[in-house]
Amino acid sequence: MKVITANFVTCAVKECKTSAASFPLHFQDAELEQLELDLQPEFIRNVLPRVDWDSLRITATELGFPALPETKPEGDALNDDQTLKDLHRLLLETSVVEGKLVCGNCGHQYVIKEGIANFLLPSHLV
């Protein structure tokens, strides 16, 4: 599961959808895997508009990456080699293979095994 996935998922419990605390889910005990990929600057530039920056910053810190800038890089900052490389590494080269995603509202833990996160809820939460 690539790190960028955390930007598209949220707690599956219906009551949590309206709570700001349910996004992003928080990584715990994450085991990471790095896969080297060719840098595609255009991909990074075009993926950023659809990324929720504040939650990506939280995710990056939880996974032990250096803190991202406070605001989303725009314009000239997107031509900076280091910025592109850092984001490429975080968003595309890094996968979470084991660990949990935890809801900040209800505390439910979504387990990640062999890179597959399980968002099926136990029957008492459906």
Added chain:
Amino acid sequence: MLPTPDTSHVSFDTIYEPAEDSYLFLDTLSSTSESQWLSQRFSKSDSSASNPTANSIPLVVEVGTGSGVVLAFTAAQSQHIFGRRDVLTLGIDVNRNACLATRETVSTAIQSEQKPTQTPSPSTLSPEVTPLQTVHAASITGDLCTALRPGSVDVLLFNPPYVPTEELPRLPSESENDSSTAQAMSRSAKFESDSFFLSLTYAGGADGMETTNRLLDAIPEVLSGRGVAYVLLCKQNRPSEVMDRIRAWDGWNAESVGSSGMQAGWEKLVIVRIWRREDSPTERGTL
């Protein structure tokens, strides 16, 4: 013809084997009319440099991926279908085995598309073609769209369990989805478990619509402003009634964009495209 993704690594004990409905999806998405429509909506334009969000990479989500053949095709043929080489894909299935299979099917399809063709004739040697950049974000186990962040999906694909059945199968538990459980089973228990997982691929409950109805209900919340959903229906699902119902939502359109197999004058299977009407206030307004 565009190549069909390889699924030779998939064990079809618990996973739906690509069939007429899967291929109808492939043909519909890559048809001239549909790929034109999608490209118009999602392809990059140079003139939008001042508006970076217009080039934003589309997130393509398939619910109920099974072998992953549909999502893999969409990923590998993104240039043909969406007019761009960079999309993000995400697969969801209730069956963990299907998630593992999908991840491999999609990654393999992307990689084989990235490989240069073996003997390019001199005439086809074009100046530096951008390679396919499409990325498979993840395959996750989940119930329909319940794990997705609202407003995040640009393209939603759903080939549902559409066969009318007396009962709707329940969703699998965590232990049923654990591969070590299956390994410890007797032959008859394994047969029963496999049959249960296969029933999830086709059994749709009343009118074959129980699961599809839940998916349809989630569409307005989960799709982005430019979002579009493709849902397959069979004749017994009464497609024209379903489309009328969607058109009665506030600001939504539904249209049949692909079909196969005539039966007594009716198409056996149809694919319905669902999207916000142009005059809808949220159309293209948000990401």
